[in-house]
Amino acid sequence: MDAVDLIGWMLAALSIAAIVWMVRAAARRDRALDARLAAGDMSLFDDANLDIEEVVRAPAGSTIQPGRLMELGPQPPFK
Numbered sequence: 001m002d003a004v005d006l007i008g009w010m011l012a013a014l015s016i017a018a019i020v021w022m023v024r025a026a027a028r029r030d031r032a033l034d035a036r037l038a039a040g041d042m043s044l045f046d047d048a049n050l051d052i053e054e055v056v057r058a059p060a061g062s063t064i065q066p067g068r069l070m071e072l073g074p075q076p077p078f079k
Contacts, residue, residue, distance in 0.1 A: 036044055044050060052064055057078075 045052070
């Protein structure tokens with residue numbers, strides 16, 4: 001094995017390590033987001049790293065207003 005082969009293998013190992021790191025970091029962020037959603041964390045609305053595009057459990061006709069939080073009283077059960 002000469003120097004060129006060694007450099008090639010080192011670059012390949014570095015590339016694979018970078019891909020593994022990126023996948024692991026994305027999985028960690030996904031788990032953290034799932035935990036925050038499950039806990040009902042209201043700070044998600046103010047998080048600059050998140051872009052809320054869709055509200056799933058809201059009354060029909062609801063829209064997303066940036067920077068506005070509204071607390072609602074008791075709601076009837078969903079059917």
